[in-house]
Amino acid sequence: MASFKPDTNTTSTMTASGSGTGKVTRAEIEANQMKIMAAATAAAPATTTTNVVVVDEAPIEENVNRMVVDGLEARTVDEAIKLLRYRVVVVVMAVVVVALIVVV
Numbered sequence: 001m002a003s004f005k006p007d008t009n010t011t012s013t014m015t016a017s018g019s020g021t022g023k024v025t026r027a028e029i030e031a032n033q034m035k036i037m038a039a040a041t042a043a044a045p046a047t048t049t050t051n052v053v054v055v056d057e058a059p060i061e062e063n064v065n066r067m068v069v070d071g072l073e074a075r076t077v078d079e080a081i082k083l084l085r086y087r088v089v090v091v092v093m094a095v096v097v098v099a100l101i102v103v104v
Contacts, residue, residue: 070087070090072086
């Protein structure tokens with residue numbers, strides 16, 4: 001019994017009427033692809049121009065994630081909370097000292 005092996009070098013195609021089949025070899029397909037690529041490269045402009053745009057850079061702005069209070073600096077949320085608590089304590093102590101001075 002003979003085994004059937006499809007021809008790997010050809011591709012079946014239908015004709016426009018759909019009634020018959022025609023064979024196109026891989027070499028013909030590759031030749032057609034080469035023609036298409038050659039035509040595309042020929043149609044492309046021979047010289048390409050590159051436009052360079054120079055953009056003035058804005059000056060670097062101050063880091064808004066930094067807080068300075070009374071000479072003390074905080075860069076994280078935790079440091080800012082500690083700084084504000086310290087400031088509240090200092091203000092409360094100043095108010096107490098002023099109140100004591102007024103009372104005395």
